[in-house]
Amino acid sequence: MSMSARIDTAMGRAIAAGQGNGQAPRRLAEALGYACTPGGARIRPTILMSVAAACGEDRPALTDAAAAALELIHCASLVHDDLPCFDDAAIRRGKPSVHRAYSEPLAVLAGDSLIILAFQTLARAAAEDPARAVQIIDILGTRTGMPGGICAGQGWESEERIDLTAYHQAKTGALFIAATQMGAAAAGQDAEPWTELGARIGEAFQVADDLRDALETPESMGKPAGQDDRHARPSAVAEYGLTGAVRRLKDILSGAIASIPSCPGEAQLAQMVRAQAERLTPVFASDSARA
Template sequence: MLTSDRIELALESAVHRAGDAGSPPLLASALHYAVFPGGHRIRPNLCIAVAAACGAPFPRETYAAAAAVELLHCASLVHDDLPSFDNADTRRGKPSVHAQFGEPIAVLTGDALIVLAFETLAREVAPSRLAPAIAIVAGAVGAPGGIVAGQAWECEAAVPLADYQRAKTGALFVGATMSGAASAGVDPEPWRMLGDKIGEAYQVADDLRDVLCTAEELGKPIGQDAARTRPNAAAQLGIAGAKSRLETLVAAASASIPDCPGRAALCKAIELQTRALFPRQLTQVAA
């Protein structure tokens, strides 16, 4: 079975459990709606690619970790889109969860997805690897340094830019690489840098898309950073400067990959996948 199909299957199985008989029907529908159809599933693919490079001796655990990371990503999108945050009416080319189901169900959907992520790990990960798996994922999501903290920096008057970006975007990529390694029974710590660099690259690419793309191409509103006076790399460095920063980060990501059986293939995959994130308009921009 293709990796992408197995990711969808792992997510389907988790979401199905939560929306099982006895679940309030609107919540069950909203949980499915928030997770399917997905975006690029970048984080679970990264988690699985890392585990594969390490030999992936426990594939069920790897797919559980990948699903957990993606469920948490989906939860963060649902809460980020809420009226009190980005107030985004569209996401992935369709109404956002609160636009479709109302605000209370959107808050609860995010909550239920967070719980489901940990439940999924607990179901699949072997006892000897479960505590570290949860610590990695919780660190990537909660306070003080996970994506929830990243979002909370937007409520502060003074924002340390590096802390903000690392928490808001980088943390879940770090969660993906470290979970992938841990799910293969390998020390996850050396895999932190890879997630960190890819996360930073992703943030720069996202900043470029916010400036370069149309809302139709993105499936969500554009110009959000300027509208909310959030820091944006393309605004700070210029388009060419941001593109060059992106190239540097992709190279640093590849260079950071620890020794492992599948290192060469992982380097190539990371390079390809990260480039796929570049807005297509960048090919028309001189570096």
């Protein structure tokens, strides 16, 4: 089975469990599935599985559960980010955001339910290797909450003075760090050496997202554009300018490849990181001249 198929299967199984087989409130159950589909690039679980494979994966069921749990947290964060109290975004992935499609109260409940479901998914797979599962749960909790998880990332937006590096690492980098660390842990390897790779990939994705927000349209992005400027949020474009942000993105991606720890699948993993770099950078190659 391909990596993409594994992710889709694991996500489908987790969402079905969360929907309660017809026993849950119908509209809330529908909102869970709506929030997770279409799935976009599923880049975080792809990175997680790629790291697990590179480390010599030997518990595929645990890897699958970890990948689904991570993606569930990501989807939950998007539901909450789009709420009127944050971005008040009307669209997400080319369709109405969850609060527009199902109401604000159901969007709050859907996001909360997805977070809980993520940890239930890991708990249900813990019999595969209890010690590894506990470590994975701890990593996901650390990178979701406080002091340096995605909750902290959202919290930085309410501060008068913002540390851009800490903001980017928490808001976007946290789940990429989770991806690399959880992948290593699922394969029975030490998670700590994988922190830098996740942090670098996460920062690259945030810089790329800042550039997209500044340069693209809602139609091309599948979500609102110009949000950083509209909400006076910190961004790489505001900090470095367009040309500087593009340069920063390329530097980060080069460093990401160099930071891959030694492992049996190091070459294949480097190829995956290069593919992601190519996916991020072409959009901005001609735009840097606009600065």
